[in-house]
Amino acid sequence: MESKIDISDHISHRYNDELEDLRNQVMEMGGLVERQLQDGLKALRKSDMTLAEKVASADDEVNAKEIEIDKRCTQILVRRQPAASDLRLVLAIIKTINDLERVGDEAEKLGRYAIHLHKKNTYIGDFTEIKHLGNHVRTMLSKTLDAFIRMDVQSAIATIQSDDEINEEFDSIMRQLTSKMMEDPRAIKETLRVLWAARALERIGDHAKNICEYVVYLVKGEDVRHTNLVALLEENPELTDE
Amino acid sequence: MAAESTEEKTNKENTKVDIEQQLGETVGEQFTKEQKFSLRNVDVFYADNHAINDISMDIAPNEVVAFIGPSGCGKSTFLRVLNRMNDTIDICRVSGDIRLDGEDIYDKKMDPVLLRARVGMVFQKPNPFPKSIYDNVAYGPKLHGLASSRAELDDIVRTSLKRAGLLKEVENRLDEPGTGLSGGQQQRLCIARTIAVSPEVILMDEPASALDPIATAIIEELIDELRENYTIAIVTHSMQQAARISQRTAYFHLGKLVEMGPTEKIFTNPDHTLTENYITGRFG
Numbered sequence: 160m161e162s163k164i165d166i167s168d169h170i171s172h173r174y175n176d177e178l179e180d181l182r183n184q185v186m187e188m189g190g191l192v193e194r195q196l197q198d199g200l201k202a203l204r205k206s207d208m209t210l211a212e213k214v215a216s217a218d219d220e221v222n223a224k225e226i227e228i229d230k231r232c233t234q235i236l237v238r239r240q241p242a243a244s245d246l247r248l249v250l251a252i253i254k255t256i257n258d259l260e261r262v263g264d265e266a267e268k269l270g271r272y273a274i275h276l277h278k279k280n281t282y283i284g285d286f287t288e289i290k291h292l293g294n295h296v297r298t299m300l301s302k303t304l305d306a307f308i309r310m311d312v313q314s315a316i317a318t319i320q321s322d323d324e325i326n327e328e329f330d331s332i333m334r335q336l337t338s339k340m341m342e343d344p345r346a347i348k349e350t351l352r353v354l355w356a357a358r359a360l361e362r363i364g365d366h367a368k369n370i371c372e373y374v375v376y377l378v379k380g381e382d383v384r385h386t387n388l389v390a391l392l393e394e395n396p397e398l399t400d401e
Numbered sequence: 402m403a404a405e406s407t408e409e410k411t412n413k414e415n416t417k418v419d420i421e422q423q424l425g426e427t428v429g430e431q432f433t434k435e436q437k438f439s440l441r442n443v444d445v446f447y448a449d450n451h452a453i454n455d456i457s458m459d460i461a462p463n464e465v466v467a468f469i470g471p472s473g474c475g476k477s478t479f480l481r482v483l484n485r486m487n488d489t490i491d492i493c494r495v496s497g498d499i500r501l502d503g504e505d506i507y508d509k510k511m512d513p514v515l516l517r518a519r520v521g522m523v524f525q526k527p528n529p530f531p532k533s534i535y536d537n538v539a540y541g542p543k544l545h546g547l548a549s550s551r552a553e554l555d556d557i558v559r560t561s562l563k564r565a566g567l568l569k570e571v572e573n574r575l576d577e578p579g580t581g582l583s584g585g586q587q588q589r590l591c592i593a594r595t596i597a598v599s600p601e602v603i604l605m606d607e608p609a610s611a612l613d614p615i616a617t618a619i620i621e622e623l624i625d626e627l628r629e630n631y632t633i634a635i636v637t638h639s640m641q642q643a644a645r646i647s648q649r650t651a652y653f654h655l656g657k658l659v660e661m662g663p664t665e666k667i668f669t670n671p672d673h674t675l676t677e678n679y680i681t682g683r684f685g
Contacts, residue, residue, distance in 0.1 A: 169682045240641055242668050242680040380670030 164244045164310055164378060174239055178248065181231055182308070185252055185259075188224040189304040192262045195221065196300060196363065199269030200293040203283045203356060206273065214270030221263035225256045247380060251373040255307065258366040262300065265359040265366075272356045281349040288335065289357055292328045296360045296367075299325065303367040306374050313399050315374035318367065319388060325364035332357045424654065428672045429662035431651070433461040436500075437602060437632040438483060443497035445478055445487065445656075452478045454656040456497075460602075465624060465633045467643035467664065470653035471679065476636045479653065480604050483634060484520035485513045501602070518545055521595035525607040527587035529579035529594075534571050537579040537590055538562060541598035557597055565593035566623050585616025592623065596631070603627065605635040609642065621646050640680055644668045652676045 166178040195214055202211035232253050235241060241249050276283060283289055299321055306315040336354045340347045375383045379398055383391060392398060438460040445453035453475045460466050468476040478487065485506060487493040499506050506516055518541070529537050538558045541547075548554035558575070562568040567589040571582070579590050588608060595603055605624075609617040624633060624646050637643050643650050644664055651661040652675070660673040671677050 168678075171682060174682065239682075242640065242644075243671055243677045245681045246669060 164248070166245070166248065177231070177235055177239070178245065181228065181235065181249075181252060184224070184228050184231065185255060186304065186308055188221065188228065188256060188259050189307070191221050191224060192259050192266065193297075193300060193304065195263050195266035196269075196297060199266040199273070200297065202270055202273040203276070204290060204293075206277045206282055208274065208277055211270045211273035211277070215267055215274065218263050218267040221260060225260045228252065228256050244377070247377045251377040254373050255370050258369045262363050262366045265363050268359045269356055272352045272359075275352050276349060279349045281346075281353070283353060283356065286332075286353060288328065288332045289353065289360075292325065292332065292357060292360050295325055295328065296363050299364055299367045303370050303374075306371055310374060310378050312375055312378045315371035316388070316392070316399060319371045319375075319383075322364050322368040325361060329357055329361040423673075423675055424657050424659060427457070427658045427661060429660045429667075430649075431458040431658065431661040433459040433464075435461050437462040437502065438634075439498075439500045439503070440482075441498040443479070443482060443495070443499060445475070445482060445496075446494045447490070448492040452656050453482070456658045458651065458658060458661055460632060460634060461649075462632055463628055463630075464649060465628055465635065465647045467647035467650045468634065468636045468653060469638075469640060469643050469650060469679070470659075474653040475656040476651075476653045477606055480606055480634060480636050483602070483604055484517050484522060486517075486522065488513055515545075518598045519600055520602040520604060521598065521600035522604040522606070523588070523591050523595055523608045525610055527584060527591050527611070529582070529587050529590050531578065531580060533576045534562075534579045534582070534590060535575040538593050538597045541594060545598055547598065561593040561597040562590075564596055564627070565589045566619060566626075567593055583616070585612050585619060588612060588616070588620060589623065592620075592627075596627070600631065602632045602634065605633065607636055607638060610638060617642070640668070652679060654679070 166182065167175045169175050169178075195217060198210050198217075199214045201207060202214055232249050235249055239245070273283070299318060302314060302318045302321075305311070306318060333354065336350050336357075340350050343350075369384075372382075372384050375381060375398065381395070381398060383398075436459040440459070441457045443453055443456045444451070456479065468480060470476045481487045482495055482499060483501075483506075485495075487495055495507065501516075501520065505511070506520075530540060532540070535558055538561050539548075539554050542554060542557045548557055559568060559572075562571065567586060570586060571577075571590075579587065582590060588611075592603075592608075609620045612620065621642065624635070627633060635643075635647065647664045649661060650664045650667040652659045652667065652671075652673070654675050660667065660671060660676045662672070667676060668680060671680065677683070
C-alpha cells in the first residue's frame with residue numbers, strides 16, 4: 160500500500176501550516192546543531208579558541224529550540240489529536256529533537272575539550288584519525304537531517320548501517336590512544352581528553368542513527384529500534400520500497 | 402451560482418472513478434477465530450440505492466467493535482442489519498449470509514422480536530418510554546416473560562440499573578418518570594432497559610454523541626465493563642472514542658468495508674490510504 164506521507168493535505172489548512180511549521184522548526188534546530196558540530200570540530204582541529212568559546216556557550220540556543228518545538232508538539236497533540244501518519248510525525252519529532260539536543264551537548268563538549276587541550280599545548284591536528292572520524296560523523300548527521308526532511312527510508316536505512324563504520328573507527332582510535340598512553344604515561348590526561356572527543360563524535364553517530372530509526376517509523380510505521388536491521392530487511396523487503 | 406464547467410465535471414467524475422478503484426477488496430483482519438456474528442457477502446438496498454456492497458466480517462464474542470466512516474457510508478445501516486431493524490423499512494432489501502452463533506438470523510423461522518431480545522440496541526438520542534424509571538427497565542422482561550414474580554422482576558430491574566451504573570443515582574425514586582432524568586442518565590437508563598432482557602449482543606448507534614464529556618466518560622467506562630458479559634458493536638463519529646473503547650475498528654466508505662483490524666493498528670498505521678485520509682482529517 161502507498162505510504163508516501165504528505166503533511167499538506169488536510170481539510171484544515173491551519174493544521175497543514177502547523178505541521179509544516181513544526182517540520183521547519185526541526186530543520187532549523189538541525190541546522191543549528193550541524194553548525195555546532197562543524198564549529199566544534201574546527202575549534203579542535205585549528206585550536207581556534209574564539210570558536211571553541213562560542214561552541215561551549217552556544218548550546219542555549221539549541222536548548223531553547225528544543226523547548227519551543229516540544230511546546231508546539233504538545234499543542235498539536237492537545238488541539239488536533241493526530242492519528243496515523245500525523246501521530247507518527249509528532250512522536251518522531253518529539254524523539255528527534257531530544258537526540259538533536261544531545262548532539263548539541265556533545266558538540267559543546269568538543270569546544271570544551273579544545274580549550275583544555277589548547278592550554279596543554281596538545282593539538283588534535285596531530286591525530287588524523289580524529290579528523291577522519293569527525294568528517295564521517297558530519298556527513299552522517301547531514302544525511303540524517305536530509306533523510307528526515309525528505310522522509311526517505313532508503314537513505315535512513317543506509318545511514319543507520321553506516322554507524323557500524325563509525326563505531327569501528329572509534330574502536331581503532333581507542334586502541335591507538337591506549338598504546339600512546341602506555342608509551343607516555345605523562346600524557347595520559349591530555350590523551351584522555353582526545354579520547355573523550357572521539358567518544359563525543361561516536362555518540363553523535365549514535366544519535367544520528369536513532370533519528371534515522373524514527374524516520375523509518377514515521378514513514379513505514381515499523382519500529383526498528385533495538386533490532387537486527389539486516390535480518391529485519393530480509394524478512395520485510397517492503398521497508399525499502401519507495 | 403455559476404454552472405459547473407465541463408472541466409470541473411470531468412474532474413469530479415475522475416475523482417469518483419479513482420475512489421472506486423481505490424476501494425477494491427477489504428484490507429486488514431476482518432475475520433476472527435471465534436465468531437459471535439459471522440457475516441458473509443452482505444448487500445443492502447434501499448430501493449435502487451446500493452447502501453451496503455458485499456461486506457464480509459466476523460464479530461468475536463466479548464469484543465467491542467467500532468464502525469467508523471463518513472456520513473452516509475453505510476455504517477448505521479450495517480449495524481441495523483445485525484438485529485433486523487431494517488425490516489421495518491419497506492423499501493429495504495438485505496441479502497447475504499448473516500449468522501448469530503451459527504444461526505441464520507434472516508431465516509423465515511427466526512422471530513425478529515426474539516432476535517432483538519438477543520441483540521439489543523441503544524440509539525443516538527436517549528429514548529426512555531414515558532413511564533417510570535422502574536417500568537422502563539421492567540417493560541422488556543415483562544414482555545418476554547422473564548420474571549415469574551414481582552420479587553424476581555424487582556431483582557432484574559435493580560441488577561440492570563446497577564450494571565448500567567445508574568442504580569445509586571435513582572434507587573430512591575424508581576417511580577419517577579424516566580424522562581425527568583438528565584441526558585446521560587437517560588442514556589444509561591436505555592442501556593439498563595437493553596440489558597434487562599439479557600441480550601448477548603448490544604448494538605450502539607452513536608450512544609454518546611448527545612452527551613457532555615463526563616456523561617460520555619461514564620458511558621465509555623460502562624461499555625468497557627459490559628464487554629465482560631456482552632459483545633458490543635458501536636457506530637461512532639468520534640474517532641477518539643473508537644480508539645478508546647474498541648478492540649477492533651472497521652472503516653466504511655461508500656457502502657464498502659475498506660479496512661478492519663486491531664484498533665491500535667488502524668489508528669497508528671492503517672494499511673489503506675482511504676482509512677489514513679479519513680482518520681487524519683484528509684477526507685475531502
